[in-house]
Amino acid sequence: MKKVMMIGKTQAGKTSLCQILNNEKMQYCKTQSMEIIGGRLLDTPGEYLERPGMKGALNVTAADVDLIFFVQSASDESSMFPPGYAGSFMKPCIGIVTKADLASEEQIGQAKKLLRMAGAKEVVVTSSVCKTGFEELFEILKEQEG
């Protein structure tokens, strides 16, 4: 099966997303290092995106995956994704808005905009609490299986 790497700030909801995609119960656990979940989901700690000195590790590890998810919480008005960030990866980047259950339509729109500015070619809005948006995600993952 093809692999996906999650990139996003701490608390963005990357691990929760992995848990739902892997049919596990959602359970909070701070990610401390890069971790493979269910054989195909590569979870990363938010610090890798937030700390300039660690960002390069994401680009190196991206060589091992087929697809990248840029994960942005709708309840977070700021983003750590530089404009055009997707261009630094040789892999397709999909934007994932998380925590839609906590946000207004306006906030969701803002998160989508941030992800598109980062170069995400497609954006999916999700809530891991309400389990919405996952059919679309599974569809994207399937498409990628070729």
Ligand SMILES: Nc1nc2c(ncn2[C@@H]2O[C@H](COP(=O)(O)OP(=O)(O)OP(=O)(O)O)[C@@H](O)[C@H]2O)c(=O)[nH]1
């Ligand atoms: N309301 C709501 N809370 C969420 C959602 N997704 C995640 N959370 C909560 O947000 C917090 C952080 O979620 P994580 O999935 O651990 O975040 P992360 O991106 O893996 O964070 P790091 O491991 O620190 O990089 C947890 O308390 C989750 O329960 C969601 O869709 N809705």
Ligand SMILES: [Mg+2]
């Ligand atoms: Mg995590």
